[in-house]
Amino acid sequence: MALTPPTPPTPSDGAPAPAAAAVTAPPPRPAPAAPPLPTQADISREIAARHTAAERDRAAGAPAPHHPARDFAPYRSSTARHPHRAPVEIDHLADPEAVELGGPAFGVTDVTDLDADLTRQHTGEPLGERITVTGRVLDRSGRPVRGQLVEIWQANAAGRYAHQRDQHPAPLDPHFTGVGRCLTDDAGRYAFTTVKPGAYPWRNHHNAWRPAHIHFSLFGSAFTQRLITQMYFPGDPLFPYDPILASVTDPTARARLVATYDHELTVPERSLGYRWDVVLDGPSATWIEEGR
Numbered sequence: 001m002a003l004t005p006p007t008p009p010t011p012s013d014g015a016p017a018p019a020a021a022a023v024t025a026p027p028p029r030p031a032p033a034a035p036p037l038p039t040q041a042d043i044s045r046e047i048a049a050r051h052t053a054a055e056r057d058r059a060a061g062a063p064a065p066h067h068p069a070r071d072f073a074p075y076r077s078s079t080a081r082h083p084h085r086a087p088v089e090i091d092h093l094a095d096p097e098a099v100e101l102g103g104p105a106f107g108v109t110d111v112t113d114l115d116a117d118l119t120r121q122h123t124g125e126p127l128g129e130r131i132t133v134t135g136r137v138l139d140r141s142g143r144p145v146r147g148q149l150v151e152i153w154q155a156n157a158a159g160r161y162a163h164q165r166d167q168h169p170a171p172l173d174p175h176f177t178g179v180g181r182c183l184t185d186d187a188g189r190y191a192f193t194t195v196k197p198g199a200y201p202w203r204n205h206h207n208a209w210r211p212a213h214i215h216f217s218l219f220g221s222a223f224t225q226r227l228i229t230q231m232y233f234p235g236d237p238l239f240p241y242d243p244i245l246a247s248v249t250d251p252t253a254r255a256r257l258v259a260t261y262d263h264e265l266t267v268p269e270r271s272l273g274y275r276w277d278v279v280l281d282g283p284s285a286t287w288i289e290e291g292r
Ligand SMILES: [Fe+2]
Pocket: 155, 210, 213, 215
C-alpha cells in the first residue's frame, strides 16, 4: 500500500512552511564505497602478462600489430572507451554529401607560425623548460609527407592541462594553453617550440602517474585518416609504470615513441632540442592509438 505523506501545516505567522521532504524523506543513504583502486604492483603484473603473451605471439609469427589493443585492461578506461558497435556505414552513392560529415575541420583561421610556438601565444612567457621539438613525417619508404597538418596538445610544465576536466591541483599557467599546430614542409618536417610538459597523476590505479608526453595528431587528407599518438622524452623514470605506454606491447615500437635529445637542435640561450620522426605505415610505423 502506498503511503500518503502528511500535509504540512499551513503557516499562519509568516514563517516559511517546513519542507515536506524534511518531514517525510528518509535520511539519505551513504553512497556505496568505491572499490579500492588497484595497486601499481597489480597493474605491473597485468602488463607483464600482456607483454609475455605478445612476445609469444611474435615468436609464433603472428602479424605485427601497429596500434594498442582497444581493451588493454591495465589501462583501465580503455575497455570502456572504445566503440562496441560496428561503424555506421555511409552510403555515398545515395547521398554524396554525407562524406562531408567526416571531412576535415581545420578551424576558422589559417595555420600561422604563431600556432607552432606555444611560448608566444599569450602576453607573457610560460614557466618551464623551453624546448623545441622537430622531426619528419614519412611514409613506409622514407619519403616525406608534405603539407600534413600536425597538431599537438600537452600539459604545462607543472603537469596540468588547461582544460576544465583536469582537476589535478597543480597550477595553471596563464601564459600557456598547450595547443599547437603546423603544416609539414616539402621535406615532411614539422617543428614546435613549447615547454617540457610535467608528469601528472591520473586515477587508473593507486599512485598512477603519466610520464611526460606530448599528444600528436596527424590529419592526412581526410578526417578518416587522422592518426593520434603520443611522444615521450628520453630517460623518463615513469616509463616502466605507465600502462598507456605499455599498451604498445612491442618494445622496439615503444622505443620509437620516445624522442631523441639532439644537441644540434638545442638553441643557445633559448631551448633544448628533441627530434622525433613519425612513420605512417610499414614495419617501422609509429604506433597510434586507433586502428588504421
Ligand atoms: Fe596527456
